[in-house]
Each structure stands twice: as structure tokens, then as C-alpha cells.
Amino acid sequence: MNAVVRIDDHDFAPVRLTGADIVCMTRSGVLPEGRGFELIEGVLVEMAAQLGPHVKAIHTLMRKLIVLVPDDWAVSPAPSLFLSDTTMLEPDICIFPASMEGPDVRGPDLALVIEVSDSTLRNDLGKKAQLYAAHGVRDYWVIDVTGERLHRHSEPGPDGYGKIVVSGPGEGAVLPPTGETLHIFG
Numbered sequence: 001m002n003a004v005v006r007i008d009d010h011d012f013a014p015v016r017l018t019g020a021d022i023v024c025m026t027r028s029g030v031l032p033e034g035r036g037f038e039l040i041e042g043v044l045v046e047m048a049a050q051l052g053p054h055v056k057a058i059h060t061l062m063r064k065l066i067v068l069v070p071d072d073w074a075v076s077p078a079p080s081l082f083l084s085d086t087t088m089l090e091p092d093i094c095i096f097p098a099s100m101e102g103p104d105v106r107g108p109d110l111a112l113v114i115e116v117s118d119s120t121l122r123n124d125l126g127k128k129a130q131l132y133a134a135h136g137v138r139d140y141w142v143i144d145v146t147g148e149r150l151h152r153h154s155e156p157g158p159d160g161y162g163k164i165v166v167s168g169p170g171e172g173a174v175l176p177p178t179g180e181t182l183h184i185f186g
Contacts, residue, residue, distance in 0.1 A: 016042030019082040039088040040131065047090065048120050053145045057116045058092050061143070061184070065093065068180045073111060074098040083107050083135040089128065092116045095177065107135035107156075111177040118145040129153055133161045139176045143184055150184050 022039055025031045038045050050058075058077065065075045073095050079102050082088050093114040096105045113132055115124040124142045132140045133156035140153040140161065148169050155162030167173060172181035 014043070016086060017044055018042070018085045019088045020085075022080075022088055038090055039086065040127070042086040054092075054116055054118045057118075057143060057145050061093060061114070061116070064182060065095070065175075068175055068178055068182065069095060070178065072098050073177060074100075076102065079105070081105060081107075081110075081113075083131065083137075087131060087135070089131065107132065107137045110137050110139075112139045112141065112175070113137050114141045114143065116143045116145060121146075125151060130160055132156070134158055141173070148185050 017039060019039060022031065022037070022044070026033055031037060036047055038047055062075065062077055069075050074097070076094050076096070078090055078092060079094055080088055080090055081094065082103060083106065091113045093112075093116075094105075095111040096109050097111075100109060115128060117124045121142070121144055129140060129142070133153070136156055138154065138156060140156075142151040142153075143149075144151065150167045150171075150173055152165045152167070152173055153161035153163070154165075169185040170183075172183050174180070175182040
């Protein structure tokens with residue numbers, strides 16, 4: 001994607017940032033530390049605020065995951081995932097080997113990435129799903145808080161996920177990497 005901005009009859013290509021740029025800007029105080037921005041194919045994007053239903057869903061899910069996931073796996077809330085030099089996403093929760101340092105984790109290392117969605121469902125099921133699949137994230141879940149639906153994506157490829165299963169309240173989902181059944185709603 002090479003967008004061109006036209007200013008006063010002149011064409012300008014915006015600067016594409018890298019994950020290293022974001023780290024540098026955060027450490028120097030240009031960007032605030034913590035959630036707030038993602039880097040999507042070199043473009044810095046502001047994230048939506050986390051409101052009541054979103055925060056409650058993350059809290060509830062984290063409590064369930066901590067009990068089910070063995071100690072050799074890290075359950076991390078809101079990590080910065082550097083999927084490539086120009087793509088850094090901040091999912092709500094992800095599970096990866098506890099032996100790895102967060103900044104070193106890449107798509108294929110992740111057992112599961114979870115986005116909790118109340119106002120960003122279209123983006124989470126669209127662009128983010130494409131990015132996670134293209135970078136080899138094996139299992140990607142989107143929890144639709146408002147619609148009480150779990151969208152489970154698996155079989156990643158360059159054109160997206162090959163398998164998507166949608167389930168509702170009362171239905172369990174097999175939790176990678178444990179094989180345990182997790183009930184999201186209820």
C-alpha cells in the first residue's frame with residue numbers, strides 16, 4: 001500500500017514507520033507507553049478506548065485462562081506483538097511459550113491471539129484477521145461482546161484464515177494449547 005498525499009499541487013508519500021521507530025518514540029516519550037497505538041503496515045493507527053463491557057470481558061477471560069493454561073505458557077494481556085518490521089499489533093490477550101521474551105514473539109510462536117470486540121468488530125474480523133493470518137498466527141479468536149459470539153479462526157494462509165467457526169452462548173471452544181474446553185459466555 002503506497003498512499004500518496006497531495007498538498008498544494010505536490011505529491012508526497014507518507015513516511016512508513018517500523019517497530020523500531022515505535023520503540024524509540026515510546027522510550028523517548030513521543031508516544032505514551034501502554035495501549036493506544038498499533039502499527040499497521042508502517043502506518044501508526046490510534047486504537048479505540050477500552051470501555052466497561054470490553055474491560056469486564058478481558059478481566060473475566062484472564063481469570064479463566066490463568067487457571068487453565070499450564071505454567072510453560074504465558075498468558076499476556078495487551079502485549080505489543082511485532083509481527084514484522086512494519087506491523088505491531090496489541091491484541092487484548094495472547095498465549096505464547098513462557099520461555100520467550102515478549103518482543104521476540106512472532107506469529108508462528110503464538111498458541112492463541114484474542115481480540116475482545118465491542119466497537120471494533122469489523123476491523124477485528126477484517127484487517128486484523130488478515131494480518132494475523134498472513135503472519136502465521138495459528139489460532140485467532142474474536143469475542144463479540146455485544147452479539148455474544150465467538151469467532152474462531154484457524155488454518156492461516158497468505159489470503160486469510162481457511163477455517164472460521166462461529167459459536168454462541170452455551171457452546172464451548174477448545175483452548176490451544178491445552179485442549180481444555182473453555183466457555184466464553186457464562
